[in-house]
Amino acid sequence: MTSPAITVSPRGTTTALASADAVTKTFGTTPALTGVSLQINAGESVGLLGPNGAGKSTLIGLLSGLRRPDSGSVRLFGGDPAHPRTRLRLGMTPQATAVPQNLTVGEAVRFVAAHYPDAVSSNELLADFGLASIERKQCGGLSGGQQRRLLVALALVGRPELVILDEPTTGLDVDARETLWAQLRQYRRSGGTLLITSHYLEEIQALANRVVVIDRGTIIADGTVDEIRGTVSVSKVSFRTKLPPSSFGSIAHTVEVTTADNGRITLVTHNADATVRELVLRDLPFEQLEVHAATLEEAFRAITAKEQP
Structure with a gap:
């Protein structure tokens, strides 16, 4: 067997890869996060759950450097989440995003890979994610499911130490979802760390070893799947x-x-x-x-x- 294409390139010894300490964030008069503290440690796979409007995407935006907190502090690999050198160690698929419509799938992968010193081979990545047959297809012509697979592949192309995935399998059929799960499990086995949100609770149960529940801007539960179930004795x-x-x-x-x-x-x-x-x-x-x-x-x-x- 050949070695897996997706492996992690560790660049530091920091145990806490991402953290939020007493973070608040308000949009207008609406509080999105109220005093949230969270730590993502190396090797974990954390499922972030919460109803719509609970603050999940806001927290992800802070941890990835796309937003700034109103108060409290956020660290990524021990540094500023917005610094380009820090974000080079992060892979991410936001919930709402797109790739250039006129680029082909292969061009999009090679373009993103060129930004990393030790990127996964484009051919291997396309094969692993079932995209090799549409390598020459323009991204604007992809189905929703094909685009989601491409976006997750792009999140992994730089061998990141931490991958943040916001609703990664939206629009995927069962077979495509299983293929993506297999790649994410391989990423974890290679030493990678995951933070994932999903409306598919089955997905969190399949991929996460820790579950964090957020509701109305506050973390209300944090533990293993069994501990979360046991919290309410349901x-x-x-x-x-x-x-x-x-x-x-x-x-x-x-x-x-x-x-x-x-x-x-x-x-x-x-x-x-x-x-x-x-x-x-x-x-x-x-x-x-x-x-x-x-x-x-x-x-x-x-x-x-x-x-x-």
């Missing part, structure tokens, strides 16, 4: 029944009621034992009862719901 009670889902909304400790395509009703609950007892005491008809641990997505929804005023 479980799932599912069963079959002839009753409509609305019949179960008032069951004790229930956070959410959903119905699957196969007709099973699922109650997301803070206390599975109490929920099952009440189903029995109310003499509600059900069968094929199952109790499972909640997914990260269900825990996330429970955490953010708990924080609402």
Whole structure:
């Protein structure tokens, strides 16, 4: 086997690759971040979660040097995030971005690679991301999914020590998403560090070893996937029944009621034992009862719901 194309070129010994200390940021009269402190350490893969407007993109903008905090401090590789020498060690895919429409895919890769002293071979990068067959296609003619793959590839071309990805797989089909995940796992195995936001909670669960939840400009949870789930002790009670889902909304400790395509009703609950007892005491008809641990997505929804005023 040949060695993987995407490896990291470490240039320092700093453990904290990126950090924010008591950071605030306001747009007009709207606070986006209120006293946020966060540290991203070498070798971590951090999933940043939060509802729309929670402050995720603002925090990423500060860590990458695209914005300045109103107060507090932000460091990247121990230096100023806005300094070109510092940002040379960073790879990034913002949520909203584009490449020059008239460049071909190959030209875009070679152009970005030329800015780095030890860039990944363009041919290898194109092959790894499934872009070799469209190397001569203009970027303006790419589908949304093809453009997302190209943008993530460009984030990795310089062998960065830290990669920040804001919604990297938006618009990708399942196969393309799996291909991208495989490349990001390889990047991590080579010693790279990831900070990733995603609306696909499955993606965070697949790639991150640490999860940070931000809501209304404040970090409300920080831990492993299992710790985040355990923070709210959420479980799932599912069963079959002839009753409509609305019949179960008032069951004790229930956070959410959903119905699957196969007709099973699922109650997301803070206390599975109490929920099952009440189903029995109310003499509600059900069968094929199952109790499972909640997914990260269900825990996330429970955490953010708990924080609402």
